[in-house]
Amino acid sequence: MSHKPEPIFGTTLFDGDQAQKGYALNKMCYSFNSADNRNTFKADEEAYMLQYGLNAQQADAIRTRNVLGLIAAGGNVYYLAKFAGILGLDVQDLGAAQTGMTKEEFKAKLRAAAHQ
Amino acid sequence: MSHKPEPIFGTTLFDGDQAQKGYALNKMCYSFNSADNRNTFKADEEAYMLQYGLNAQQADAIRTRNVLGLIAAGGNVYYLAKFAGILGLDVQDLGAAQTGMTKEEFKAKLRAAAHQ
Amino acid sequence: MAHIVGGLASSHIPSIGGAIAKGIQQDPYWKPFFDGFPPIHDWLGKVKPDVAVVFYNDHGLNFFLDKMPTFAVGAAAQYNNADEGWGIPTLPPFKGTPDLSWHIINELVEKEFDVVTCQEMLVDHAFTLPFKLFWPGDACPVLTVPICINTVQFPLPSAKRCYNLGKAVGDAIRSWDSDLNVVILGTGGLSHQLDGERAGHINKAFDLEFMDSLQKNPEWATQFSIHELVEKTGTQGVELVMWLAMRGALGEHVKPVHQNYHIPISNTATGVMALATE
Amino acid sequence: MAHIVGGLASSHIPSIGGAIAKGIQQDPYWKPFFDGFPPIHDWLGKVKPDVAVVFYNDHGLNFFLDKMPTFAVGAAAQYNNADEGWGIPTLPPFKGTPDLSWHIINELVEKEFDVVTCQEMLVDHAFTLPFKLFWPGDACPVLTVPICINTVQFPLPSAKRCYNLGKAVGDAIRSWDSDLNVVILGTGGLSHQLDGERAGHINKAFDLEFMDSLQKNPEWATQFSIHELVEKTGTQGVELVMWLAMRGALGEHVKPVHQNYHIPISNTATGVMALATE
Numbered sequence A, B: 001m002s003h004k005p006e007p008i009f010g011t012t013l014f015d016g017d018q019a020q021k022g023y024a025l026n027k028m029c030y031s032f033n034s035a036d037n038r039n040t041f042k043a044d045e046e047a048y049m050l051q052y053g054l055n056a057q058q059a060d061a062i063r064t065r066n067v068l069g070l071i072a073a074g075g076n077v078y079y080l081a082k083f084a085g086i087l088g089l090d091v092q093d094l095g096a097a098q099t100g101m102t103k104e105e106f107k108a109k110l111r112a113a114a115h116q
Numbered sequence C, D: 001m002a003h004i005v006g007g008l009a010s011s012h013i014p015s016i017g018g019a020i021a022k023g024i025q026q027d028p029y030w031k032p033f034f035d036g037f038p039p040i041h042d043w044l045g046k047v048k049p050d051v052a053v054v055f056y057n058d059h060g061l062n063f064f065l066d067k068m069p070t071f072a073v074g075a076a077a078q079y080n081n082a083d084e085g086w087g088i089p090t091l092p093p094f095k096g097t098p099d100l101s102w103h104i105i106n107e108l109v110e111k112e113f114d115v116v117t118c119q120e121m122l123v124d125h126a127f128t129l130p131f132k133l134f135w136p137g138d139a140c141p142v143l144t145v146p147i148c149i150n151t152v153q154f155p156l157p158s159a160k161r162c163y164n165l166g167k168a169v170g171d172a173i174r175s176w177d178s179d180l181n182v183v184i185l186g187t188g189g190l191s192h193q194l195d196g197e198r199a200g201h202i203n204k205a206f207d208l209e210f211m212d213s214l215q216k217n218p219e220w221a222t223q224f225s226i227h228e229l230v231e232k233t234g235t236q237g238v239e240l241v242m243w244l245a246m247r248g249a250l251g252e253h254v255k256p257v258h259q260n261y262h263i264p265i266s267n268t269a270t271g272v273m274a275l276a277t278e
């Protein structure tokens, strides 16, 4: 879209701009569908990132397990979820990390939505 | 199409029926985009066909370089062309083989079309 | 001609796969979700569908950004599930019905839907888990046709386009020369958002109005742009277009069979629904 | 807003690549074909396009039957040519313009074209050889957007759908916020058939009427079904839908620049055409 619609708070639409920016990062995360690839990554994260051509911003966000940083670097949540799987994180862990809550607080927020 | 249109003389439309029938054959021929794969095929045609799961009709048409047989077995001309490339055949060779002409006769037929 | 018996919709959260594998459906956390299914099992036992046509979205198993389809239709004799990278059990293959697949593909292209045809297609949890929910027995008793709608990369097809896709698929099934019974599935949603500072967004009021609309006014949700749907239901809530495509396939009149809504499973407001065509 | 200077169409026979590599363009066999180009080189020298949007069909290099798109749009910064299996020289990469690609993709999905988006895309002889014909110098001086239309596996999109795709692409280009000049290419055809007992089929009368129609009555060919086009022009002659898509992008009024028609090169009735928009 030449004219992007109004931004939505706390929400990055995975559009052409993000898709271009994040291509290498998402391609790496897509490769994590394979257990062999996950193990290769775990054995030497730096070498694996180099192989996929991650830029400095992406590599840094991977190193620091920074979810919001990964999204800012063009990561798409569907592919990033495979990286989270390697770390043993579930979607409440990710939610807590992105909203600055503890996991318990984040879960309470979800439960509270039943009484909206 | 539930109801297939009238057949056209000497013409097999590569539709769903052909695409299902020819999947293994076409997948093998698609692999011939790679020089390594072409060489592996040339070194042991039978082993290569087995690897791609060709059925008896397809394998026989490959063995006998039978172009019409390859089409009858579900082959698509765009992929078969890559097999023809291995054999060093050009599209006039294929045309001649399919129409029962010599190559010279086939070329004459093409030239004659200029004076239709 | 084939007969459409009705439609099924369900959320498809990955952790459902873990819960089923562990057999903890009756644990307090899971019970309110799994309790939504037995009345639907009863109905399926009565209408006995032979084939399931499934609108779902791939989450990065079969499709990557090198070739990202808007709409993709499976045309394989078998669809394999596979490792998605985060450890839910891989399920056995699903049987296809290439005959119906190609009939749908031919009819869709005839009606100017520019589909991708997939003679090989890995199916992810969004396709597989609803089968475990609707047919909890060991073997899946229906033949399947997967139809994948892009919700990964913008631009997404509009809600209206997805509804019309469903309509065209329904017409194709009703013109399929077969005496088999077909059920339509739509899997995804309801409101949830996994990513960003708005992670955990849920919109109960919208979800309930949406579920209600599928009976009374099925085109209601097509008034919204994708951007509005994301704003209302979250970046993943937009998966509700699968429900819309399912509803589109059912034709004008439907009767409610059963529905359930429960917040939360994982980060998701879960919905389940069965609609009969007669 | 970007400006469309006109359109180019050409056959794309693989052996053209060999002839160029060997430098035998003036040999008696090739001369009547290559002689169609110099007046078009002169015109391109005057209108100086910056970008080429190319309608072409992949012949089994980038796409296989596991995921066969109806329409696929490139969105890469670079497009690589590669070994196609029968030994024509591999050409250097082509530069993309992701900005225009994404603008086109967004506009097409908005207008209910269900495209596949390709952030990586190998381009075959149908894309590469016309550049060597229209810009015979060493380096390709234009940025490119490849748009691939399925002519491999039925069902193919109708001639009318392809023409309308072209119209929508033209609208998108004209609404692109840029001061660049764009030329549209359509590559393929004209009448030929490689496969079956009817191999060698050529239809001069139809080809000439088709070329004529692109100036006077561009929708003329959209009256025919794909089946009729195959019957008239051959299994590969149906590639003429690329010319139609190109013509659709140009808008209502065009002026002829130059055209040429020669039978045969390889098994093909070759056509070349340039149309200006003003």
Ligand SMILES: [Fe+3]
Pocket (backbone or CB within 6 Å): C012, C059, C126, C188, C189, C236, C239
């Ligand atoms: Fe999902």
Ligand SMILES: [Fe+3]
Pocket (backbone or CB within 6 Å): D012, D059, D126, D188, D189, D236, D239
């Ligand atoms: Fe061609």
